[in-house]
Amino acid sequence: MHTSVKSVLAVFIGGLAGSAARIGITLVAGQIDDYWWPYPTLLVNLVGSFVLGFLIGHGMRSVPAWLRLGVTTGFLGAFTTLSAISLDVAVPIVRHGVGPLIVMGSYAIGSIILGLVSAIVGLRLGARRSGVSA
Amino acid sequence: MIDGWWIFAQVLAGGLGALVRFGVMSVVRPGGWSWGLFAVNTLGSLAVGGAAGAFAVHALDWTVAALILAFSAGLTTFSTLVVTAAQHIERREIRVGSIMVTSQVVVGIIVAGLGYISIGLMLGS
Numbered sequence: 001m002h003t004s005v006k007s008v009l010a011v012f013i014g015g016l017a018g019s020a021a022r023i024g025i026t027l028v029a030g031q032i033d034d035y036w037w038p039y040p041t042l043l044v045n046l047v048g049s050f051v052l053g054f055l056i057g058h059g060m061r062s063v064p065a066w067l068r069l070g071v072t073t074g075f076l077g078a079f080t081t082l083s084a085i086s087l088d089v090a091v092p093i094v095r096h097g098v099g100p101l102i103v104m105g106s107y108a109i110g111s112i113i114l115g116l117v118s119a120i121v122g123l124r125l126g127a128r129r130s131g132v133s134a
Numbered sequence: 135m136i137d138g139w140w141i142f143a144q145v146l147a148g149g150l151g152a153l154v155r156f157g158v159m160s161v162v163r164p165g166g167w168s169w170g171l172f173a174v175n176t177l178g179s180l181a182v183g184g185a186a187g188a189f190a191v192h193a194l195d196w197t198v199a200a201l202i203l204a205f206s207a208g209l210t211t212f213s214t215l216v217v218t219a220a221q222h223i224e225r226r227e228i229r230v231g232s233i234m235v236t237s238q239v240v241v242g243i244i245v246a247g248l249g250y251i252s253i254g255l256m257l258g259s
Contacts, residue, residue, distance in 0.1 A: 008153070008156070011152055011153060011156040012149050012152065012153045013149075015148060015149040015151065015152025015153060015208050016145055016146070016148070016152075018148070018152065018208070019145045019147075019148025019151075019152070019204065020141075020145045020148075022148070023144055023145060023148070023204075027136070027141075045212040045213065048212065048213040049212065049213045049216045051213075052213040052214065052217045053216075053217050053220060056217055056221070073155070073156050073159075073214075074152055076211075076213050076214075077152055077208075077213065077214055078149065078151065078152040078207070078208040078211070080211055080212040080213040080214075081207040081210050081211065081212055082178065082179065082210040082211060082212045082215065082238065082239070082242050083175075083179050083182045083203070083206040083207055083210040084203075084207055085212070085243070086178075086183065086210075086245070086246035087179070087182040087203070087246050090183060090243045090244075090246035090247035090250060091186055091246070091250055093247065094247050094250050094251060108240075111212070111239070112236060112239055115212060115215075115216035115235070116216050116219060116220055116223065116231075119213075119219070119220035120220045120224065123217070123221065123224060124224075
């Protein structure tokens with residue numbers, strides 16, 4: 001099989017798996033409690049950012065390129081999401097005015113800061129594990 | 135109603151979104167600024183805002199709106215954004231990394247809001 005076709009298939013299959021995992025976590029969280037702020041999205045985004053940082057920091061040099069793409073661009077790319085943050089923050093503010101601004105603004109800022117921290121910790125741990133600098 | 139087929143359709147839409155993201159980011163090569171990533175994150179945020187706005191004025195069925203949300207969730211990505219920004223920060227390019235992640239989140243929220251309002255106004259009147 002040609003490498004590019006293999007890569008496209010790997011990204012698609014990884015994307016299916018990443019979407020399934022995210023949807024599964026969201027559905028389970030909805031069964032556990034009727035959450036009013038989107039902590040499942042924050043959870044998947046932080047976990048995904050840490051794991052992607054770790055893998056990029058590590059380098060995955062022994063892993064074939066198509067499999068790297070399947071895991072990083074496919075699985076982790078689809079597991080995490082920006083559009084859910086955009087929607088979860090924008091719609092309450094549009095519908096209810098400045099009332100939800102502090103809570104949803106904090107959620108957006110928290111996602112940025114904690115996401116960066118997760119990614120940096122992942123990059124450094126991955127680099128340390130592989131013995132190179134991030 | 136959430137059943138096996140609904141979940142299957144959602145997962146399929148997310149996988150297709152990931153595939154489109156891969157295509158866009160392969161064509162729009164990353165330079166100093168990740169324009170391909172910026173494009174998919176902005177378009178996906180606009181799409182979810184529009185779908186939610188259309189659903190809010192009963193112009194779009196819930197199943198179709200949910201499929202657009204699932205496709206956009208696969209199209210957009212948070213992990214690639216923050217890891218790319220974190221790599222800049224690790225190289226002491228703190229301003230570039232901070233502006234990259236903040237601008238994409240803020241633009242995403244703004245376009246989602248604009249999509250919600252404009253589609254709602256267009257289809258609701």
